[in-house]
Amino acid sequence: MSSRASWLLILVTALAVLACNDRTGSRAHAPRDVNNLPPDERDASLLGREIFELIDRAVDYRGSHRGRPGADLRQMGIESLTTNTVRRVVNVQREPVVTVTFREPAGREIISCRGDSQVLEQAATHGSFTIMCTANSGAQRPMEVGQ
Numbered sequence: 001m002s003s004r005a006s007w008l009l010i011l012v013t014a015l016a017v018l019a020c021n022d023r024t025g026s027r028a029h030a031p032r033d034v035n036n037l038p039p040d041e042r043d044a045s046l047l048g049r050e051i052f053e054l055i056d057r058a059v060d061y062r063g064s065h066r067g068r069p070g071a072d073l074r075q076m077g078i079e080s081l082t083t084n085t086v087r088r089v090v091n092v093q094r095e096p097v098v099t100v101t102f103r104e105p106a107g108r109e110i111i112s113c114r115g116d117s118q119v120l121e122q123a124a125t126h127g128s129f130t131i132m133c134t135a136n137s138g139a140q141r142p143m144e145v146g147q
Helices: 003-028 039-064 118-126
Strands: 085-092 095-102 110-116 128-135 140-146
Touching: 039 085, 039 095, 039 110, 039 118, 039 128, 039 140, 110 118, 118 128
Parallel strands: none
Antiparallel strands: 085 095, 095 110, 110 128, 128 140
16 A cells, blocks of 8 residues: 555544544533532633633644743733633643633632643543642642533
């Protein structure tokens, strides 16, 4: 078999696997309604979704810049302040670690959470991922966030 035919076979197989996973995954992991969660899980879910997106963008940036991670969110073209949150990224051995903190922590059970690129792998294999969160009391604990 020629090299070109081999690559075509690999591509078709990969697309078939992705199509099967997409069909089964969309039913199995429907997004949860954040409003029906307990307050601590609701806060962690809101922060976790933002962490997931930022980690995904940081890993994508690193991949498109020959393995060099972005020094900060601004370099990656991402705002560090939103209406509700403050976002930070640091690189630990070229791996992004993202922290998202509520700007107004009053009335929140969870005030900040952080996660690294493991959230992408966990979400891909399990449909949920674990982040480390800080409660209003200052205590830290891991929390699972569903997609």
